[in-house]
Amino acid sequence: MANQLANASSPYLLQHANNPVNWYPWGAEALQKAKAENKLILVSIGYSACHWCHVMEHESFEDDEVAALMNRFFVCIKVDREERPDIDQIYMTAVQLMTGRGGWPLNCFCLPDQRPIYGGTYFPKQDWMNILGNLAHFYETKPDDAEEYAVRLTEGIQQSEKLEFGNHQQEYTMATIQEFLEPWKRTFDFTEGGPNRAPKFPMPNNWEFLMQVAQLTQDNNLANFVKLTLDKMASGGLYDHLRGGFARYSVDAKWHIPHFEKMLYDNGQLLSLYANAYKWTGNQSYKKVVYDTVNWLKNEMTSAEGGFFSALDADSEGVEGKFYTWTKAEIDEILGGDAPLFNSYYEISEKGNWAEEHTNHLWRRKPASAIATHFGVTEEAVEERITLAKQKLLAVQNQRVRPGLDDKILCSWNALTISGLCHAYQAFADEAFLNLAMRNLQFIDQNLNKENGGLYRNFKDGNTSINAFLDDYACLIQALIDVYECTFDEQHLQKAKALTNFVWVHFKDANSPMFFYTSDEDEALIARKYELLDNVIPASNSIMANNLKKLGLLLQNDEYLQQAADMLKSIVPSIKTYASGYSNWASLLLQEVKGVFEIAVTGDDFEEKRRELEKKYIPNKIILGGKQGNLPLLHDKFIGETRIFVCKDKTCQLPVSEVSEALKQIF
CATH class of the missing domain: 1.50.10.20 (Glycosyltransferase)
Known part of the structure; x- marks a missing residue:
C-alpha cells in the first residue's frame, strides 16, 4: 500500500513510496499533523544513489515491525537532499553538533515545531528500534528536557556560520x-x-x-x-x-x-x-x-x-559495483588471445584486485610503454588492442542490469x-x-x-x-x-x-x-x-x-x-x-x-583569434569582443581590422594583430 510519497517528484522519495512506513514529503500536511498530534518528527534525508540509504531502507523501512513503531510514535518525513539542500543543511549541522560527524542517510528527530533533539546517520535495525522506543519514552516522560535540548541545538545551528564582519582594510600579497x-x-x-x-x-x-x-x-x-x-x-x-x-x-x-x-x-x-x-x-x-x-x-x-x-x-541487482566489475574468467572468455595484454594493462588477477569482493575493477598502475616492452609490441599497438578489447567488454556490459538512474x-x-x-x-x-x-x-x-x-x-x-x-x-x-x-x-x-x-x-x-x-x-x-x-x-x-x-x-x-x-x-x-x-x-x-587581464578580440576574424588564444592556459583573464558589442570595455576598440587588446588595472597596452604578440604582453 502506497504512503504519502506516491506523487513525489523525487526518484529518491518514490523509492520509498511502497514502504510500510507512513512517509510524508516535507510540507504543511506533515508539519501540521505533528503539532496536532503532539508527535516527534523524524526527518530522514538521503538521495537516490546513496548505498547506505538503500541498506537502511531494506533493513528497517521495509520491515513491518519497525514501520509499526515509527508510525505509532512519529510523523515520518522523507527528504531528498538534492531537491531540498536547505533542509539538509540545517539537520546536518544539528547532527554534526551532536555527534561530531555527518553523512547520509541522515536521520534527525525533532519536536513538533521542527527543532532537533537527537540524530545520527545509518543505524542497524536493532539499534534503530531501540532508539525509536527510547526517544518516544523520553519525549513522553521528560518533555522539559527535550525542550532544553532543542533550545541549545537550535542556538548552535543558528550560530554555526556566524562570521566577524569587520571593516579593516587588508592588502593581499x-x-x-x-x-x-x-x-x-x-x-x-x-x-x-x-x-x-x-x-x-x-x-x-x-x-x-x-x-x-x-x-x-x-x-x-x-x-x-x-x-x-x-x-x-x-x-x-x-x-x-x-x-x-x-x-x-x-x-x-x-x-x-x-x-x-x-x-x-x-x-x-x-x-x-x-x-x-x-x-x-x-x-x-x-x-x-x-x-x-x-x-x-x-x-x-x-x-x-x-x-x-x-x-x-x-x-x-542489490550489489554495489556489480555493473562495473569483472572476474578474470569473464575477461579471458570475452577477449581470448588479447586477454593477457588487457589483464596486465588493467591489473586483472585470478583472485581479484578488489580483494574484499574477490573480483576485479579496472585501474592502471603501469604506463603503456611498460606493457609494450613486456609483450614485445609498440605502444601504438597496445593502445589499438586495448581500444578493441574495451569495445568487446562494453558490448557485454551493455547486456547487464544497469544501475538505477x-x-x-x-x-x-x-x-x-x-x-x-x-x-x-x-x-x-x-x-x-x-x-x-x-x-x-x-x-x-x-x-x-x-x-x-x-x-x-x-x-x-x-x-x-x-x-x-x-x-x-x-x-x-x-x-x-x-x-x-x-x-x-x-x-x-x-x-x-x-x-x-x-x-x-x-x-x-x-x-x-x-x-x-x-x-x-x-x-x-x-x-x-x-x-x-x-x-x-x-x-x-x-x-x-x-x-x-x-x-x-x-x-x-x-x-x-x-x-x-x-x-x-x-x-x-x-x-x-x-x-x-x-x-x-x-x-x-x-x-x-x-590581477585580471581583460582581453578584447575585435574585428572580422575575432573567432579565429579567440580560438587560438584559448589554447593557452591563462587562469586570471576575462575575454570579450566580436564584430560589434556594447560592453564598456569594448568602447573605441572596433577599428576595422582584427585586433587584440590586452588591458589590466584600467590600462590597455597597444593593440596587436597576432595572438603570439598578445601573449608576450601577458607572460
Whole structure:
C-alpha cells in the first residue's frame, strides 16, 4: 500500500513510496499533523544513489515491525537532499553538533515545531528500534528536557556560520596565499596524489586553485603534485575506463575502489578541470578523459529535452559495483588471445584486485610503454588492442542490469555542466561541446524560468515544484558568463546581470556581505543559513563572489566589484585556518593578488583569434569582443581590422594583430 510519497517528484522519495512506513514529503500536511498530534518528527534525508540509504531502507523501512513503531510514535518525513539542500543543511549541522560527524542517510528527530533533539546517520535495525522506543519514552516522560535540548541545538545551528564582519582594510600579497598554502601542502599524498587520507574525493575546485597557483607563480613542485593527482584519478578506479565519467569518491587511498555512484555535479566540474589541465600541459590523456566523459554524458545522462539527469546508482541487482566489475574468467572468455595484454594493462588477477569482493575493477598502475616492452609490441599497438578489447567488454556490459538512474534535473548541477562543456570547447574548439552546452541552456531557459524573473530548482516529467536556491542562481550566472566568453553574445551577460540583481533583492543579508542560501520568498525554517565552505561543489557564496568580480569587470559595475571585495575580506581569516575548505574563495584571492587581464578580440576574424588564444592556459583573464558589442570595455576598440587588446588595472597596452604578440604582453 502506497504512503504519502506516491506523487513525489523525487526518484529518491518514490523509492520509498511502497514502504510500510507512513512517509510524508516535507510540507504543511506533515508539519501540521505533528503539532496536532503532539508527535516527534523524524526527518530522514538521503538521495537516490546513496548505498547506505538503500541498506537502511531494506533493513528497517521495509520491515513491518519497525514501520509499526515509527508510525505509532512519529510523523515520518522523507527528504531528498538534492531537491531540498536547505533542509539538509540545517539537520546536518544539528547532527554534526551532536555527534561530531555527518553523512547520509541522515536521520534527525525533532519536536513538533521542527527543532532537533537527537540524530545520527545509518543505524542497524536493532539499534534503530531501540532508539525509536527510547526517544518516544523520553519525549513522553521528560518533555522539559527535550525542550532544553532543542533550545541549545537550535542556538548552535543558528550560530554555526556566524562570521566577524569587520571593516579593516587588508592588502593581499603572495605572502597571504603562502601563509595558508604551506600548511596545506603538509596534507598532500606525494605518492598517490590528493590528500594523505582515505576516503578520497575528487574535489575539483581544490586542484583548479592549485593549478592556478602553479601556473601564475611557476611553482614546479606544486605543478608536479597537481599533475600527479590528476594522473592518479584518471588512471584509478575512480574513473570508468569503459564508459567514461568519474564515480563519487574512492574508499581507499589509491583511487582504486570507488563508491560507484556517478554524480552529475562531479563530472561537470571535472570536465572543467581536465580541459583546463590539457591547456596547461598538453597531456593527451586529459583530452581523452574529457571526450570520454562527454560521451558518457550524452549517452547516459541527457534527457530528450536536453536536460542532464542527476545521478547513476552505485548498486545493481542489490550489489554495489556489480555493473562495473569483472572476474578474470569473464575477461579471458570475452577477449581470448588479447586477454593477457588487457589483464596486465588493467591489473586483472585470478583472485581479484578488489580483494574484499574477490573480483576485479579496472585501474592502471603501469604506463603503456611498460606493457609494450613486456609483450614485445609498440605502444601504438597496445593502445589499438586495448581500444578493441574495451569495445568487446562494453558490448557485454551493455547486456547487464544497469544501475538505477536518478532522472530529476537540477538547475545548479546542469549549470555546472554547461560550464564544464564551455571549458572543453575552449580547450579543443570542438563545436559539439558548445552545441551540447547551448542545448542545455535552452532547456533551462524554456523550463526553469519563473515569471517574476527567478528560477525553479528542479524538473521531472514536465513539472517544476521547488524555488531555486542560491547555488542554482550562482551556478547559472557563472555558466552564462562562460557561454558569453565562448560566443561573445551579450544577451547571456544581460541574463546574468538580471539574475544577479534578482539575487541581490531576494537573498542578500542586510547585516553582512553574504547572501542567504534561501530566498525571502521561501518558507521560513528554524534557521536561515549562508553557504560558505567550498565542498565538492564550491559554496554558493564563493561562486557568487567570483561572478560579481567577473561581471563587475565586464560591465564596469563598481557596486558588484565592491560586493565581491567585501565578501572576500570577510572570509580571508577562515581561508588561513582551512585552505582546502575555501579553495574557490582562494581563487578569487589569487586574482586580487595577480590581477585580471581583460582581453578584447575585435574585428572580422575575432573567432579565429579567440580560438587560438584559448589554447593557452591563462587562469586570471576575462575575454570579450566580436564584430560589434556594447560592453564598456569594448568602447573605441572596433577599428576595422582584427585586433587584440590586452588591458589590466584600467590600462590597455597597444593593440596587436597576432595572438603570439598578445601573449608576450601577458607572460
